Amino acid sequence: MTSRIFTAGLVVIGDEILSGRTHDKNIAQVASWLQVQGIRLAEVRVVPDVIERIVDAVNVLRESYDYLFTTGGIGPTHDDITVDAVAQALGVSVVIHPDARAILEKYYADKGGLNEGRLRMARVPEGADLIPNRMSGAPGIRIGNCHLMAGVPHITAGMLDALTGTLEGGAPLMSETVGGYIPESEVSALLRDTEKAHAECQIGSYPFFREGKVGSNFVVRSTDSAALAACVRDLTDGLDEAGFAWQPGGVALSR
Numbered sequence: 001m002t003s004r005i006f007t008a009g010l011v012v013i014g015d016e017i018l019s020g021r022t023h024d025k026n027i028a029q030v031a032s033w034l035q036v037q038g039i040r041l042a043e044v045r046v047v048p049d050v051i052e053r054i055v056d057a058v059n060v061l062r063e064s065y066d067y068l069f070t071t072g073g074i075g076p077t078h079d080d081i082t083v084d085a086v087a088q089a090l091g092v093s094v095v096i097h098p099d100a101r102a103i104l105e106k107y108y109a110d111k112g113g114l115n116e117g118r119l120r121m122a123r124v125p126e127g128a129d130l131i132p133n134r135m136s137g138a139p140g141i142r143i144g145n146c147h148l149m150a151g152v153p154h155i156t157a158g159m160l161d162a163l164t165g166t167l168e169g170g171a172p173l174m175s176e177t178v179g180g181y182i183p184e185s186e187v188s189a190l191l192r193d194t195e196k197a198h199a200e201c202q203i204g205s206y207p208f209f210r211e212g213k214v215g216s217n218f219v220v221r222s223t224d225s226a227a228l229a230a231c232v233r234d235l236t237d238g239l240d241e242a243g244f245a246w247q248p249g250g251v252a253l254s255r
Contacts, residue, residue: 005223006170007042008034009061013072013082014151015049025153026071033160038169039067049073054085062089062146067167072151074141076117082148083141087125090143097124100139107137132162171223176232179217179250182239183207190238191218198231200224208253217250 010030016022024046031041042065047053054073062068073082087094100122101114108114121138124130131140131147133155140159141148149159184191184205195203201222208215218235222228239246 004170005173006039006067006168007065008039008067008069009065010041010044011054011057011061011068011070012044012046012151013049013054013070015079017046017072018048022151024071026149026151026156029153029157030069030071030160033164035173037164037167038172039167040173049079049081051081051085051088054082055089058086058089058146062144066145068146070146070148071156074121074138074148074150076120076138080120083123083125086141086143086146086148090125090146092126094123095126096122097128097130097139100124100130103130103137103139131159134158134162173221173223174225174228175219175221176228176248177217177219177250178232178236178239178246178248179206179215180239180244180246181213181215181251182244182246183214184216187216187239187242187244190235190242194231194235194238197234198222198227200227201231203231203235208251210251210253215251217253219250 010027012024012026014022017024027044034041043061045057045061047057058068070082073080083094104118104122105114108118124141125143128141128143131142131149133139135155135158140150147163149156184207191203191205195201201220204219206217206219220228220231220235222231236246
């Protein structure tokens with residue numbers, strides 16, 4: 001494990017996400033999985049089923065970060081165009097992966113066999129490897145620093161599980177939260193000065209309104225446990241000096 005911070009970008013693909021017909025659950029699970037791998041999710045883009053838009057997002061994020069992940073658009077229908085877009089972005093052809101075809105032939109042997117739509121799920125950018133999918137047979141795809149996964153969350157979860165431990169990562173990002181009924185506007189200088197004094201830490205401020213009162217939760221993040229503890233200590237000392245009541249873990253907002 002290295003102290004360098006590894007980063008990833010995520011492209012969420014699908015008109016159904018943008019229309020609101022489907023509520024995306026993959027951003028949170030991909031981000032959480034990446035944290036465990038010592039990789040920080042640095043940027044997310046949600047794009048429609050338009051090949052040019054997917055190509056643009058893939059090219060920007062794969063060049064900006066150590067890893068790129070996509071979710072959605074690798075299924076059996078005509079609008080599943082992620083493979084085509086990634087192949088175009090990488091300047092390679094789309095081919096039928098022989099191992100993917102064999103997997104699908106076996107999976108669908110007692111389900112009517114392969115048809116044109118099901119065979120689409122064996123298509124990959126030329127030179128790609130497969131990401132196992134024990135849930136529905138159809139594999140994910142890995143090529144270079146790009147990882148193409150299903151849009152269905154439980155299938156995505158299985159693909160992430162198959163990738164566990166296979167990616168180089170840095171030190172895991174740790175965090176601690178403190179919060180209370182504290183208007184962030186009244187402690188903005190404290191937050192700024194505390195973060196500036198602890199170069200290895202970042203402080204996020206997340207305001208809320210509950211039971212008629214304004215409050216904030218402050219999340220301190222670092223890859224160094226000692227630096228994290230020191231930053232939290234200085235932040236809470238500052239809140240004490242300013243006369244604000246705070247609580248470890250912050251204020252729970254769900255009921």
